Amino acid sequence: MAPNATAxxxxxxxxxxxxxxxxxxxxxxxxxxYQLQVINYIGINVVMAVSLNLINGHTGQFSxxxxxxxxxxxxxxxxxTCYGGPHLLPWLSGTLGLAEGTAKALLLNxxxxxxxxLAALAGVVVGxxxxxxxxxxxAIATLGFGEIIRVIILNLDVVGGARGFTDIPELAGTFWxxxxxxxxxxxxxxxxxxxxxxxxxxxREDEVAAExxxxxxxxxxxxxxxxxxxxxxxxxGLFAHNVTYLHTNMFTFMKSIExxxxxxxxxxxxxxxxxxxxxxxxxxxxxxRAIEKYRMVMYSMLLIVLMLTRPQGLMGRHELSFAAIRRRxxxxxxGASVAGDVP
Amino acid sequence: xxxxxxQVLNGLAWGSVYALIALGYTMVYGVLKLINFAHGEVxxxxxxxxxxxxxxxxxxxxxxxxxxxxxxxxxxxxCAVLGFxxxxxxxxxxxxxxxxxVLITAIGVSLLLQNGGQLxxxxxxxxxxxxxxxxxxxxxxxxxLSNIQLVIMVTAVALMAALNLFVQKTRSGRAMRAVAxxxxxxxxxxxxxxxxxxxxxxxxxxxxxxxGVLVGLSNPKVDPLMGIMPGLKAFVAAVLGGIGNxxxxxxxxxxxxAGRDAGLGDRPLDLP
Numbered sequence: 072m073a074p075n076a077t078a079x080x081x082x083x084x085x086x087x088x089x090x091x092x093x094x095x096x097x098x099x100x101x102x103x104x105y106q107l108q109v110i111n112y113i114g115i116n117v118v119m120a121v122s123l124n125l126i127n128g129h130t131g132q133f134s135x136x137x138x139x140x141x142x143x144x145x146x147x148x149x150x151x152t153c154y155g156g157p158h159l160l161p162w163l164s165g166t167l168g169l170a171e172g173t174a175k176a177l178l179l180n181x182x183x184x185x186x187x188x189l190a191a192l193a194g195v196v197v198g199x200x201x202x203x204x205x206x207x208x209x210a211i212a213t214l215g216f217g218e219i220i221r222v223i224i225l226n227l228d229v230v231g232g233a234r235g236f237t238d239i240p241e242l243a244g245t246f247w248x249x250x251x252x253x254x255x256x257x258x259x260x261x262x263x264x265x266x267x268x269x270x271x272x273x274x275r276e277d278e279v280a281a282e283x284x285x286x287x288x289x290x291x292x293x294x295x296x297x298x299x300x301x302x303x304x305x306x307x308g309l310f311a312h313n314v315t316y317l318h319t320n321m322f323t324f325m326k327s328i329e330x331x332x333x334x335x336x337x338x339x340x341x342x343x344x345x346x347x348x349x350x351x352x353x354x355x356x357x358x359x360r361a362i363e364k365y366r367m368v369m370y371s372m373l374l375i376v377l378m379l380t381r382p383q384g385l386m387g388r389h390e391l392s393f394a395a396i397r398r399r400x401x402x403x404x405x406g407a408s409v410a411g412d413v414p
Numbered sequence: 415x416x417x418x419x420x421q422v423l424n425g426l427a428w429g430s431v432y433a434l435i436a437l438g439y440t441m442v443y444g445v446l447k448l449i450n451f452a453h454g455e456v457x458x459x460x461x462x463x464x465x466x467x468x469x470x471x472x473x474x475x476x477x478x479x480x481x482x483x484x485x486x487x488x489x490x491x492x493c494a495v496l497g498f499x500x501x502x503x504x505x506x507x508x509x510x511x512x513x514x515x516v517l518i519t520a521i522g523v524s525l526l527l528q529n530g531g532q533l534x535x536x537x538x539x540x541x542x543x544x545x546x547x548x549x550x551x552x553x554x555x556x557x558x559l560s561n562i563q564l565v566i567m568v569t570a571v572a573l574m575a576a577l578n579l580f581v582q583k584t585r586s587g588r589a590m591r592a593v594a595x596x597x598x599x600x601x602x603x604x605x606x607x608x609x610x611x612x613x614x615x616x617x618x619x620x621x622x623x624x625x626g627v628l629v630g631l632s633n634p635k636v637d638p639l640m641g642i643m644p645g646l647k648a649f650v651a652a653v654l655g656g657i658g659n660x661x662x663x664x665x666x667x668x669x670x671x672a673g674r675d676a677g678l679g680d681r682p683l684d685l686p
Contacts, residue, residue, distance in 0.1 A: 133514070210449070211653050324646070328451075328521055335518045368533060371525035375504055378519045382511030 087253075107245065109357050114248035115309050116349040118255045120333040121342055122302030125259050127331065128340035129268075130295040131275030132202065133210045137303050138326035139217030140190040142319065144304025145311040146230050148186030149239045152178060152312065156240060179242040183251075183308030190304025191297045193220070198296035202289055205278075217324055225319045235318035236311075243312035251309055255302045260342050262298065271295055275340065336377060338384030343391040348384075416556035426668055427563040427632070430570035433667025434625035435648035436655065437577065438618030440663040443652070444594040445614045447513060451520040452500060453622060454645015455527035456493055460623025461542070461636040462535055463492035468543035468630070481545035482565070482631075489623040497619025501612055509608075531638030539637040542630035566628045573624055574664050577617065581660060590614060 102110070123137045156178055163174035193216075201212035230236045262268050270291045273281035282288050311317055329352075337348030355373065359366040377385075435457050442450045467488030471481040504519045552559040581587040592600040593610045601607050629644070630636055648667060655666025 127514075208653070211650070215650075331514075332518055332521060335512075335514050339512070339514065364533060367529035368526060371522045371529060375519050375522035375526065378515055378522065379504075379507050382508050382515040384515075 109354060111245055111248050111313050113350050113353045114245070114252045115306050115313070116330075116333065116353050117252040117346050118248075118302055118306035118309065119330050120337065120345040120349040121252075121255050121259055122299045122306065123330045124334045124337070124340065124342060124345040125263070125271070125302075126295050126299040127334050128338075128345070129263050129275060130271040130292060131339075132292055132295065134213040134296070134299070135210050135324060135327045135331060136197070136213030136215075136217035136220075137299075137330050138322040138324065139213075139220035140194060140300040140303035141307035141310065141326070142217075142220055142224060142322035143190040143193050143300075144183070144186035144307030145317055145322075146186075146224055146236065146307075147189040147304065148182040148308035149236055149311040149317060150230055151182035151185055152240050152242065153236075153238065155182075175240075175242055176247075179247065179308075179312055183243075183305050183312075186308040186311075187301045187304035190307065191301035194296040194300025195293055198293040199289075202292040202296065214324055214327075217322070217327055221319045221322050224322075231317070233319075235316060237316055239311050239315045239317065241312060241315045243309045248309050248313065251305055255305065256342060256346065259298070259302070263342070272340070332374065336374070336384055338386035338388060340388050341384065341386040341390055344384055344386030344389075347386065347391070351385075419557050423557065423559060423563065427566045429651075429668035430567050431625045431628050431667075432644065432648045432651050433664045434570055434573065434621045434628070435644060436652040436663040436667045437574070437660065438622045439649050439652040440655070440657055440660060441590075441614050441618045443657045444660075445590065445597075445611055446505070446516075448505070448516050448520065449649065450618075451517065451645075452504075452523040452527060453618065454641035454643075454648070455524050455531070456497060456500070456619045456641075457622040457626045457629075457644060457648075458531065458636070458638060458641030459496055459527060460489045460493045460619075460626030461630050461640065462531065462540075462626075462638075463623065464489035464627035464630050465540055465542055465636050467492075468545045468627075471545060472543045478545075478547065485545045486569070486624060486627050489627045490620045493619040493623035493626075494616045497615040497622075498612055500619075501615040505615075506608065506611075528638055528641070535638055537638060539635045542634035542636055544634070546631055562631050566632060569624065569628060573621060577621070577660070580617075586610070586613060 119137065119141060123134070126132050126134045126137075159178055160174055163169050163177060164171055167174075169177070197213070197216045201209055201216070204212055224230060225233055263271060270281065270286045273284070273286055274288055274291055278288055281291075333348040333352050334345055336352065337344030337346070356366060356370050359369050362369060435453065438453050438456070439450060442448055442453070464485050468481065468485040471484050476484060500523055504523050505516055508516045508519060546562060546565060549561045550558055551561050551564050581590060589600065589605045589610050590613065592603070592605055593607055593614075597607055600610075625644075626636075629640075651666040651669075652663045653666070654669065655662025655664070657663075
């Protein structure tokens with residue numbers, strides 16, 4: 072395993088380098104700003120869908136408050152860069168003597184981590200009382216939470232209130248969005264694939280049995296909420312610093328529903344499924360723009376048809392990975408050197 | 415004090431509408447354990463159907479006392495068909511699948527009706543035809559009860575009483591309760607579960623259509639997106655009353671709205 076791990080690391084690093092090179096050399100020059108924006112949205116939605124998948128897919132808890140966590144991260148980080156930025160940037164570049172780009176990157180990531188932390192804190196605060204509820208009652212509690220966050224922000228004048236939060240510095244470009252999308256996928260895949268991560272799956276399969284084998288179900292569920300909310304906050308931070316304008320209408324419960332659709336359509340508990348669904352469901356409404364007013368009608372019909380034809384989601388519970396593909400291809404060669412893919 | 419009484423009265427009238435919508439949620443949840451997200455849109459379609467039937471009634475110069483019953487029945491019939499079709503084509507094929515898959519098709523149907531509605535009916539709000547001329551039944555000490563509010567409350571109570579009789583006294587009602595209790599056991603004793611589920615959807619949709627027309631009477635503005643917020647609020651009301659529990663939904667709707675109106679009056683903070 073150990074030499075293989077090194078080999079895999081080298082392979083992954085060179086794959087990432089190849090992707091970046093291909094993007095920068097051959098794709099980026101031909102992409103117009105509109106297409107670039109769609110690509111950025113895809114990255115943000117990957118962060119959101121994969122983080123919701125940890126809560127809804129892997130742990131089997133039905134949360135419809137994801138937009139609330141996103142809003143917390145977005146507004147929290149935007150408040151830091153807007154109000155703290157003018158003081159922090161001169162300090163970072165002046166007193167510490169950092170290059171302007173580095174200073175901005177530090178500010179962006181610091182603010183996003185703080186926003187993610189805020190969302191994670193909210194996740195814990197909401198999670199501890201509500202995660203004792205089951206099924207639809209948890210759904211209501213999280214729905215209520217998301218709306219509470221939205222209404223509170225709507226009434227906060229420091230972050231724009233009903234006017235919306237304007238003039239957020241545009242710090243998060245495609246690079247940061249996809250870096251964080253990668254980090255989200257990697258962290259969540261690692262956690263779910265670890266021994267501890269099995270606890271999430273155990274709770275999804277049978278909560279009583281999980282409790283019986285010694286898993287602290289409430290603690291595990293709260294930790295799923297914490298992690299999911301943290302990355303939702305990161306997604307919100309990316310969104311805020313990419314779009315540069317925030318309004319509470321962007322974080323209604325329909326937004327949460329949008330992410331639930333991604334998770335279920337991709338396959339509950341399949342990370343690659345969530346990624347695929349995030350890409351498809353972000354690009355699809357844009358691709359349908361050609362048919363103008365029939366766009367959303369087509370979108371909703373496709374949603375119904377997709378769900379009717381593949382009720383388990385596009386990927387079911389499977390993952391799309393090189394190991395899985397290799398296993399399919401190698402007829403009888405035994406994948407001993409291949410680390411098992413994430414369940 | 416008179417403001418308080420007036421607000422409670424307004425709340426009870428609106429609450430009756432929510433209760434009618436909430437019944438659809440709670441009945442479907444009872445038999446299928448499904449949150450029917452498309453239910454708010456069925457209510458919208460009820461109001462739309464009522465709009466067209468009401469306009470026809472106006473053009474055909476039906477006598478005034480006949481217009482409201484005709485509008486109500488027309489909308490209810492249209493939504494009965496709609497409810498049946500939604501269940502048959504969007505939910506029944508997924509009977510064996512994960513519950514969340516059905517939830518997604520419900521969201522799909524909801525989006526389809528919202529956007530299809532904008533396409534077919536136009537996105538601009540329409541003004542509900544007058545099928546009942548306004549008059550004040552009670553006007554004492556600053557408290558006004560209009561005939562529209564009275565009609566809303568009486569219709570809602572009558573429909574709920576009818577529903578209660580149906581669920582408690584008829585064979586189909588008993589079958590419905592059996593399916594809600596245990597689907598497999600109900601099937602074993604010879605109940606056609608699919609037929610009962612269809613029936614539940616039809617009844618829920620009929621009640622939502624009635625709610626749509628009643629709202630059209632008091633708030634004569636209908637548009638394809640009008641179902642979103644009432645749907646959400648009625649859902650909350652159904653949960654408040656204990657989802658799956660029919661009397662709970664009846665009470666929950668009124669309590670949620672009356673509490674909101676009495677406590678908040680017309681403060682801008684719009685709570686569900």
